[in-house]
Amino acid sequence: MTTSADVQRSLECVRRFQEGEKIAFDELVRMYQRQAYGFVYSLIGNAEDAADILQEGFLRAYEGLGRFRGESGFKTWFYRILINLTRDMLRRRGRSRKLFSYSLDEEDENGTAKSVPDATLRPDKAAQEHECESVLNRALCELSDRQREAFSLRYFQGLKTEEVAHILGCGVPTAKVHIFRAVRHIGRIMGPYMHVRS
């Protein structure tokens, strides 16, 4: 989640960068790298590709920040770059559904891609949580690209519908329709599991 203080801080960093203080960019990277990684990962479900896209995104932001006019927030602008890079990658991969492996609990050879299990849960409860999360990830995979983007921006990144529309490059009603369909689909798939939980 981004507060208005974060927005102000990021715009301040942008201003400093544009005045020639290149070190301000590092602050922007530290501010946004974790949540931006989570966002890209939720779209493509592959740790290595997500890191590549994020790095390329920061690189493009570094190159384009001089031309940034502040008409939108830095986060909105940066997420638009990430969305475009993600779409490019998906296009190159032929939109293969296998790309969305969502291997959150599988470590790669460097031990980098892993989620942190909730240690406070009992093992049976933890297993149940894990199953629900897997189903949620599968449901996310079944969404169209636009629906997944809209859903992830709205609920995982906590953006307003207007910001989602701006990032996706569509109107607010269109963004609302994408979000509505995504939520309904996930609710349909998650129905039996949510009953068990409640």
Place this chain on the structure above:
Amino acid sequence: MGVCFFAKRKLLDFAEGDISERQAVQVRVHLESCPVCRGRLAEIRRGLQAVGLHREAQMSDDFWKKFDAGLQKKIFERECGRLPRTGRRFIWVAPMWRPALIALPILVIMFAVATHLRVFSPAAREEALVRDAAWLMDEAADEQGALSSDDDITADIEILYFADPSTFRENG
């Protein structure tokens, strides 16, 4: 149907509590009489509840150290010009000229098709045949005219020769 459409559009806002009190009352009234929308609302509520299950990908500090080092290296290389700059595929064409760049081959193709149709269409071919026939006839007529004038000259020469052969001997 109209009411159902309104309710469908407002269901997500209703479930999130992001709706005016007046519209909320309208949706509630509609929900009492519409089992389909009640089912939709239940799905939406379960979908929103499921959002809470999502866990952000947690990466180790080591991962972020490597990430930062890689990014710094790439920025440095790009600054030094060792890496090609991104987003510069059309560097030789200014953005305002890109539509013209696309339109140009289309115009060339249209011109070629138009020319082909003009030259090779049945009407054009017939016209060309008529034109050729007229030209041949003109040529034949001219040739005929030239031949007759040659005959006249030969006849005149013969008359002159027989009238005064010495003129031809003096002049060679």
